Amino acid sequence: FAKRFLLKKLHQGGGGEKGGGAAGDVAQLDAQIALHYGVPYAASVMAFDPVQRLLAVGTLDGRIKIFGGDNIEGILISPKSMPYKYLQFIQNQGLLIAVSNENEIQVWNLEFRQLFHSSQWDTNITAFSVIEGTFLMYLGDENGLLSVLKYDLYDGKLQKMPYNVSIHSLAEAAGVPLLDTQPIVGILPQPNTLGTRVLIAYEKGFLVLWDVSEDHAIAVRGYGDLHMKGQVTGAQTHASEDQIDNVDENEEEREICSLCWASRGGSTVAVGYITGDILLWDMTAVSSRQGKQTDVSSNVVKLQLASGSRRLPVIVLHWSAGSAKDTTKGGKLFVYGGDDMGSEEVLTVLSLESSNGLESVRCASRVDLKLDGSFADMILIPDTGVPDKIRTSALFILTNPGQLNFYDGGALFSARKSEEEYAQPEAQKFPVVVPTIDPSITVTDMYSLTGREHPSISLKKFCARQIVAPPISGNMKWPLTGGVPSEMSLKEDHAVERIYVAGYQDGSVRIWDATFPILMPMFVLDAKVTSTVFLVVD
Template identity: 50%
Template sequence: MYVNHTSRKGSLTPKDLNPRVTLHYGIPCAASILAFDPVQSLLAVGTREGTIKVIGGYNVEGLLVSPKQLPFKNLEFLQNQGFLVSVSNENEIQVWDLEHRRITSKLQWESNITAFSVIYGTSYMYLGDEYGSVSVLKYNAEEGNLMQLPYYVPTNVIAEAAGISLSDHNSVVGVLAQPYSQGKRQDGFYLRVSFLFIALLLIAYENGLVILWDVSEDRVVLVRGNKDLELKGKTVVNSSKSARHEPSESEADHEQAEKEISSICWASTNGSVLAVGYVDGDIMFWNIPTAAPSKDQKTESSSNNVVKLQLSSSNKRLPVIVLRWSADRSKNDCGGQLFVYGGDEIGSEEVLTMLYLDWSSGIESLKCIDRVDITLNGSFADVVLLPSVGSVEGCGTLPFVLTNPGQLHVYDDACLSSLISQQEKNTSASPLQYPEVIPTIEPYMTVGKLGLVHRDGKFSRDLSKIVLAAKAQASDALLTPVTGSTKWPLTGGVPCQFYAAEDYLVERLYVAGYQDGSVRIWDATYATMSLIYVLGSELPGIKTAGAGAPVSALDFCTDSLSLAVGYACGRVCLYKLVGSSNETSLNFATETGKEGMGL
């Protein structure tokens, strides 16, 4: 809290107070969206309240607070550049400086933003809106300025090539630069990725239309839609893992009504296959050219190579909300893992579905090798995929799954392998949960208290010596905590170090009591908290009623460093954290009397 000390005595007003959150530990309960920087190994978690949590290695956390408490509908890193871009529900585009934890530039968009993507490795961004327009933005880090470039995709050219009316106002629901496509404009508009120039842009519209646009030549290269859909096959993957491939289609399948697109993703590293999710629960795999034809060649509009995948044979299925792809390097870009949220029968259990797909003999022969339904810990919010060098064949990915309220789980190779090996439906495995510095759910926190330690007190220096010794002994474990056989996979950022050992004094302690009866004490002097004591619920050598009862009350004496812990069963324990010797004394009181012992 900031107080304006220039105010005269007795004239304090509400404007003189500016309460705000400066530190936060763990995953916010209102978390709703994820972004990942694979180069710097940082994860961003956006919330419905306008805050963003940036997470790196263990005990590396940063908090970004937007001036407006609004949800984010888009969140992406400018990879390896130290900047994060967010789009709020009010269509304000914000660029965050991660080093200084502040907004460095922002731009208010006039129309509703319906699609957004950052070109990998650059400061360029594509933006699609509710009127079907696609614009280009660029962030200039030297000037700290986010600007709209004069380049745009003309809607009249798109409409003419697709045979639609401009009055349709079809929203753009996806905009993706095709990986590794090459091109160069003569007017100086360059989009550089991996030493190549992006030439082809994939634009998906709400009404089912998919356009491949040549940025270099300002023309439509390919049109994909529902009117000329000619399916080469259909694969139905039931929840029981049985897959049925149907190479021929009935007449009903050829008579395609307008299918609204709800999600898209590349299903290949070179952009040759596009996965499209629809509101009716279908998933289509489209063949996409990776090079633009010459101007003399006619724009391709037929849909000869497309296959349908369904997660259920039911006629009523959920919309395909999220699609994420991880390529299997051993299949030469002809297979991998598709993560799907949605697409199953309406009323079915909420899961994240992982499909192992293969089309080594051509896209028309697409088959599902295996299906895994990941049971969620809460309601689904988002998922991002981290690269991993796995030992399981076909697994090169660590899925980070965000669920409500505020839970983040990582499914490592061992966990995915366990899920694959199980044949029963709804099997369970134990993912790695985000290793919170201060746990609040597992175990469940019942009470917490922040206590001050007087620097000049006689116990302060003794406590500081104990804390420093504990930190030095546990420093390696703190940086790479291990749960089972898995290390925390994120490594980005640098742990905060604000003190020199010779001058260090503990100034604040945070004490928390839990439902299992345990008590934990952290050094809260600086932003990076560190655990220094864990007090169990049972007293050594003493049998008392109510052992393991929840902690219901805490109090802390700053002068004597004594701690009082009250339990739901009526028992009270008195701890003295630092005494005149190396012993810690303990007294506990009950309704019938008081007993004491030395520890």
């Protein structure tokens, strides 16, 4: 767009050899986007840094948007236009790790807004996890190999560590016979172990809690262990009325789609399957295959959201331990999938309670959050200053195309059953500096306040930093506070030299300080009459 615009201006200013030469020079320009406001339409994956309070949004076309506090936004553009499948922060280091669909591992430095390092992986990466509080990361591939990488802060490169575990050596150490190789589909470092213990999930249902420091299996699940202790059905709206039916069901081998820890200390894991089922596995006991436990049937509970024979795969699972006031050993399980085929697309929030481990687990309530578009990703924002980082202050849901909604964590956890149904928490639109769709923008223009026609306009007295917090309804505290404001916009003697004005379909007018390339909100002029606004500056 920039090249075409410059070429058009050159042709309008006159042709000739000189003009043609200038046009040729312009055609060689490497024009790039320096600033971008809002959520890109092709957004597909998210990551969050709980220390610096930054949200990263990756796209299908090689861009990454960074959101912080005080209307801070930044954009990173990859040299290759390719989708991202994994996105994670190295916490509190200003570093973001991105893995593309082409298995390129990128390290972005947020301070310099630059791609510091990229490395091409030889095989298809099927699972990825950064170990919290370190520069180490686990990587799983299509051949069932677990590898360890480290980012060297001094030379700025990724190093492949000598430690790795193949699926066959792991199965042999765990005493499990395997007939074929299968990809790793999930990697979860166990909480409070500093990454020395990691849960590895393989595609066809094989789960291993592996001790890296001692090189042996702590617990093994799947492949014949599926003799259910009980089943919790979450199909009814009033899930508190559900009963646990004792069953002795020999389940067939099934593919794993998603997993997450479902307890504060990493003793229980929730696993979602392609069949639409969710199994809650107790990972504290040693597997019966090692001869140290005889009753594996007490270590798993089946959670079923719908009663139909054909159900959607459980694509996403996330867990939150809830508020500190909760006395039960439970929390919220966030589920995408598991409903009957053809049902309305929702994100399901289940309140699970347990007084004695899986023996007494029950579903106390169920809330279905309607999605604004097709689901892309979700992320839970932990409370600030909470040691275990499990309690949730906000929920962000990303849908296509480029819609980002959020829920107050307090509203999610305080929802109570009314006379007829459970109260539905209210979703809020992600606030953007320059809205374009909600509301729809109809006309814009840029005005200079330093020319002869405006020698002493009163807008010069306003400082753009007067409005720094995004508009949020209710009493919710904005969960994103990270980032560094532009030094140019914080000068004490700053005067507004240019303004950017936009009119909207709802009749409102918004004005930004455009003195510097980073726009700062100044005014929102609301209108009662819904109509297109035409801007006239006298």
